[in-house]
Amino acid sequence: MDRETELALVARLRGGDAGAFDAVYDAFNGRLFTFLLRLSRRREVADDLLEETWLRLVKHAGRLRADTRLLPWLFTVARNLHVSYIRSRALEDAGAAGLALWPVSPGSASPFEEAAANELERRIERALARLPRHAREVLLLVSVAGLSHADAAEVCGVTPDALRQRLSRARTALAHALDEHPSERAPVLGEVLP
Amino acid sequence: MNDPLLERLAALPSATPRPVRARRVRARCHRALGRRRPRPVNRWRRATQYWPHVVAGLAGIYFAETVRQVLGVWGIL
Numbered sequence: 600m601d602r603e604t605e606l607a608l609v610a611r612l613r614g615g616d617a618g619a620f621d622a623v624y625d626a627f628n629g630r631l632f633t634f635l636l637r638l639s640r641r642r643e644v645a646d647d648l649l650e651e652t653w654l655r656l657v658k659h660a661g662r663l664r665a666d667t668r669l670l671p672w673l674f675t676v677a678r679n680l681h682v683s684y685i686r687s688r689a690l691e692d693a694g695a696a697g698l699a700l701w702p703v704s705p706g707s708a709s710p711f712e713e714a715a716a717n718e719l720e721r722r723i724e725r726a727l728a729r730l731p732r733h734a735r736e737v738l739l740l741v742s743v744a745g746l747s748h749a750d751a752a753e754v755c756g757v758t759p760d761a762l763r764q765r766l767s768r769a770r771t772a773l774a775h776a777l778d779e780h781p782s783e784r785a786p787v788l789g790e791v792l793p
Numbered sequence: 794m795n796d797p798l799l800e801r802l803a804a805l806p807s808a809t810p811r812p813v814r815a816r817r818v819r820a821r822c823h824r825a826l827g828r829r830r831p832r833p834v835n836r837w838r839r840a841t842q843y844w845p846h847v848v849a850g851l852a853g854i855y856f857a858e859t860v861r862q863v864l865g866v867w868g869i870l
Binding site for chain 1: 802803808
């Protein structure tokens with residue numbers, strides 16, 4: 600979506616135009632869903648967070664700045680909702696003896712692993728799932744969702760330099776995860792703890 | 794991006810939300826947009842928003858006339 604189109608859509612959204620909402624929804628829904636699904640590894644959670652993201656856009660549409668950039672705006676909301684979700688779940692489950700079993704029982708595959716077309720993809724999905732949230736998030740934003748470093752930094756609330764460092768560390772961690780566990784299922788505890 | 798590992802990540806398949814759920818979200822957002830669209834201002838409301846200025850103007854005229862009368866009684870005017 601070019602900048603001119605985006606600015607026009609923002610202006611129409613500010614006026615409550617449902618057609619503009621549809622255009623934005625069609626342009627970004629798939630990418631947002633993929634991001635949330637890989638972050639949460641649970642379809643129902645990704646569905647709920649995605650719905651809330653769109654409702655936030657509608658709720659704030661009238662107060663959007665005229666020069667709002669929709670991609671980082673939407674990913675920031677989606678990412679923050681996921682952080683809040685993880686925190687609330689961690690609090691809920693803090694006293695539970697089976698903390699390490701949440702959210703996915705060991706050995707269960709994510710929706711992406713089940714759908715992965717080949718072994719390499721499956722290994723990457725598992726390695727990605729094994730990474731700490733910060734590392735996974737930055738890889739998903741930059742490499743999968745295709746955000747620029749500047750936009751990803753804005754989404755994560757860090758400086759572009761910090762983002763670059765985080766990306767470099769995440770890339771190294773992913774490479775190690777691929778080397779160390781070539782065929783093993785992903786553990787899940789690292790996902791639960793913020 | 795020249796990193797083969799990151800390129801592999803970029804090539805991972807994307808996911809699609811369930812159509813039923815997507816339709817529901819879209820409909821819910823349309824309803825919410827409809828609720829927050831600014832309502833046209835009715836004529837009565839538009840008229841009443843000028844009342845304070847009208848009253849202030851009349852009070853000013855009344856006060857000026859009172860001062861004029863008092864000065865007239867004292868023979869200043």
